[in-house]
Amino acid sequence: MVNLDCLTRITVTPFVLVILCVCWISAGTCSSLKIVGVAVPPLADLREPANLACSYDTGQDALFSVKWYKDDHEFYRYMPMHKPSVLTFPFEGAELGDKSCGKSQCSVRLEHLSPSASGAYTCEVSIEAPTFRTAIETRNMTVAAFPLEEPRIEGLRSAYTIGDVLDITCKSAPSAPAAQLTMFVNNKEASLTSEV
Structure with a gap:
């Protein structure tokens, strides 16, 4: 909320209006980053691969990164402006299979599941500077052999x-x-x- 008392004491010039607009934008009122959906199977058969998908909308902002976590341990990172653009990290319970990330969606396939792959899976999406605003959603998956x-x-x-x-x-x-x-x-x- 804008403090009107503060504004009444400022002499409004075009320069001051530009500064106010920049401050308002950097405060986050114009960012439209949002996660549209996260698909993680609630129950996964350990004999089958599990597909995880995260859909997001960055609005007018450039995508900085998409990260996947299992129980707060990062196992996949996509950063389109970096070389290499994909980094993977070992984690207990599964191996990474096919991966596909882009402007509005990031999908990973978990293969060779074991019961220890059960846990909380988080998709974290961040936009580029200056705000590096982040959106996060988590889903739980239980691995079993039916x-x-x-x-x-x-x-x-x-x-x-x-x-x-x-x-x-x-x-x-x-x-x-x-x-x-x-x-x-x-x-x-x-x-x-x-x-x-």
Whole structure:
């Protein structure tokens, strides 16, 4: 907010108006930097690559940098005005695959995921001097190995009579973390020693 008392004591000349406009612009009222969207899969299968994308709008300002972080550790930097324009840094849980950054979007692919790739992924976009204004957005990703098939019941006979003992096993395909299985008989949850 402009202090009008201060302005009433200044003799307004074209030079003073230019200084006021420059001060107002450098205070950030004219910057339109914004992150339009960040796409990070909330759940990623460790057998598949994960694609991260950050879309941004720098308005009239030039892009200075786009950085990707995992849990506050920078692993990718794009600076279009520098040579080299791309820097990568090792990080735990994945390897960097394809990368593509430009004026309005930056995408990276994470490959060879492990459970330690789970965490908070942040896109940080900065504009050029004089303000170097920055916009940041974070999304969480959990890495797991989903079962590749439905759970199956083993030991089930085609018919039972009253008083028969039902001795069955419910199994799931391998997964990480391990699947939690619940058995239902006649739409009621069955315990390990249920009588129905």
